[in-house]
Amino acid sequence: xxxxxxxxxxxIWKSILLTFPMIMLIFIFISGGTPDLSxxxxxxxxxxxxxxxxxxxxMILYTGKTDRYRAWGFIAMxxxxxxxxxxxxxxxxxSMTFSQENLLACEIPFCHIVTxxxxxxxxxxxxxxxxxxxxxxxxxxxxxxxxxxxxSFALGRGFCSWGCFYGGWDDGTSRILRKPKIKKINPVFxxxxxxxxxxxxxxxxxxxxxxxxxxxxxxxxxxEFEKVTSFxxxxxxxxxxxxxxxxxxxxxxxxxxxxxCATFCPMGALLSLTNKINPFDVxxxxxxxxxxxxxxxxCPTLSLSTxxxxxxxxxxxxxxxxxxxxxxxxxxxxxxxxxxxxGKHYSWARNLFLYPAFLLLVLFLGGPMQSxxxxxxxxxxxxxxxx
Amino acid sequence: xKKILAIPAYxxxxxxxxxxxxxxxxxxAFAEQLAKLPFMKIHPKYKGGELNRSYExxxxxxxxxxxxxxxxxxxxNKGFVQVAFSAPAQLxxxxxxxxxxxxxxSPDFRVTINTLSGETIxxxxxxxxxxxxxxxxxxxxxxxxxNLKKD
Numbered sequence: 001x002x003x004x005x006x007x008x009x010x011x012i013w014k015s016i017l018l019t020f021p022m023i024m025l026i027f028i029f030i031s032g033g034t035p036d037l038s039x040x041x042x043x044x045x046x047x048x049x050x051x052x053x054x055x056x057x058x059m060i061l062y063t064g065k066t067d068r069y070r071a072w073g074f075i076a077m078x079x080x081x082x083x084x085x086x087x088x089x090x091x092x093x094x095s096m097t098f099s100q101e102n103l104l105a106c107e108i109p110f111c112h113i114v115t116x117x118x119x120x121x122x123x124x125x126x127x128x129x130x131x132x133x134x135x136x137x138x139x140x141x142x143x144x145x146x147x148x149x150x151x152s153f154a155l156g157r158g159f160c161s162w163g164c165f166y167g168g169w170d171d172g173t174s175r176i177l178r179k180p181k182i183k184k185i186n187p188v189f190x191x192x193x194x195x196x197x198x199x200x201x202x203x204x205x206x207x208x209x210x211x212x213x214x215x216x217x218x219x220x221x222x223x224e225f226e227k228v229t230s231f232x233x234x235x236x237x238x239x240x241x242x243x244x245x246x247x248x249x250x251x252x253x254x255x256x257x258x259x260x261c262a263t264f265c266p267m268g269a270l271l272s273l274t275n276k277i278n279p280f281d282v283x284x285x286x287x288x289x290x291x292x293x294x295x296x297x298x299c300p301t302l303s304l305s306t307x308x309x310x311x312x313x314x315x316x317x318x319x320x321x322x323x324x325x326x327x328x329x330x331x332x333x334x335x336x337x338x339x340x341x342x343g344k345h346y347s348w349a350r351n352l353f354l355y356p357a358f359l360l361l362v363l364f365l366g367g368p369m370q371s372x373x374x375x376x377x378x379x380x381x382x383x384x385x386x387x
Numbered sequence: 388x389k390k391i392l393a394i395p396a397y398x399x400x401x402x403x404x405x406x407x408x409x410x411x412x413x414x415x416a417f418a419e420q421l422a423k424l425p426f427m428k429i430h431p432k433y434k435g436g437e438l439n440r441s442y443e444x445x446x447x448x449x450x451x452x453x454x455x456x457x458x459x460x461x462x463x464n465k466g467f468v469q470v471a472f473s474a475p476a477q478l479x480x481x482x483x484x485x486x487x488x489x490x491x492x493s494p495d496f497r498v499t500i501n502t503l504s505g506e507t508i509x510x511x512x513x514x515x516x517x518x519x520x521x522x523x524x525x526x527x528x529x530x531x532x533x534n535l536k537k538d
Binding site: 025029099100101103104105106120121122124125126127128129130131132134135140141142143145146147149150151153154155205206208209278279280337338339340341345348349352353355356359360363 | 389392393395396397399400401403404406407408409410411414415417418419421422425426427428429430431432433434435457458459460521522523524525526530532
């Protein structure tokens, strides 16, 4: 059977035509409508970011490969976010650590993962257990919750592969070895994140303390963490550093899977539930499927098993990264819009998913990438990232 | 029939495409609306509790908050009280105050703060006062939190 071809695949003109609306959106969203070209550094940063994002989207359309080019943007997002976040923290506070003053003043930036820890206390105490600001300032609670709610409705757990500024770390490390050392992982491990969600939500509620942020979040390594002033804080530091090394570096390298995202992120588990309330999913056309299970091997989040292939859909934990879609030589597995027939209208479903998903990537990557490039230019010119 | 059913599905997908930019463009406006909801407030455990009383003493403004005995249900046995010291111009190098946090006309603890080094000495004068939990400059104020235990 011939492999179905996307409408834009291999066609330069069709790809350019469908890239054009995204070019406009990239221009508007990374420049705010008017690009700041007041200095050579800013002009270069804008130009590189604009061209990089445009090229990625064009290549996704032209080659028919989603994950291959998504990953470039997604990994860049994680690296540039960490770079700009850390440099800005050092500028503002003098270090990556936050102090007692920041805690007492409720100045800690709110990240989307905290959402999982505040739900039960909101219901029972009518307040939020986090030392951040409700509104105003950087990463306020209300602002981040609006993004979480909006993106959940739009893309469900697609956020984890297109918008999460942490996910690019283990997505990147999972690609370091061409052939993973550990090949067989029981897909039952994908449910571990739900256990983590449940345990973290309960511990946080009982202690009125965002337990994952306080003790376990491995991404504190690349953002901010508490200043070591006591034995307890030292223990916390050892725990999150160990988890970063283990779950974000070593295990993804050895398995080729996004182990942190798939098994230890409570937000991922929560967003899995929102996969039910948005129109996009991934489906398998069983008539076209040869049961080769390349998609099962490719899935970086353990969301596909033999049983899932038989059922014709990945599990609820699917992050819509597109790696399984890229791996299928018959294009039996494809992006799909709920309510439409499976195995038909591949291009429509893919394009309708790609626009919001890629736009999310643009929105999260655009700012940090431009700032990061300016910092790197300054590093080359002055020898310092902080100017 | 299947084609007709597919139409709302495609409309739903297009609506989701619009939802992503709208979430970001209108983020501030949506956040302001969200912030008005009754649960959008920081828990007293982090905020330090409501202001209970303030007074001037030795050229310092002393603000004593309501004690916080946070628990998921009701009140816990362990808690803290937050006290903030501020001065009209600059905080003095040394702050020495005796605090009656529950206003029973009996001093509960005495605190000595070196505002340059941050060294803080707490002397409990009441059995409900346990230890120092936090002591830090916060903007123009000096804030302390003192651990309490109910009788």
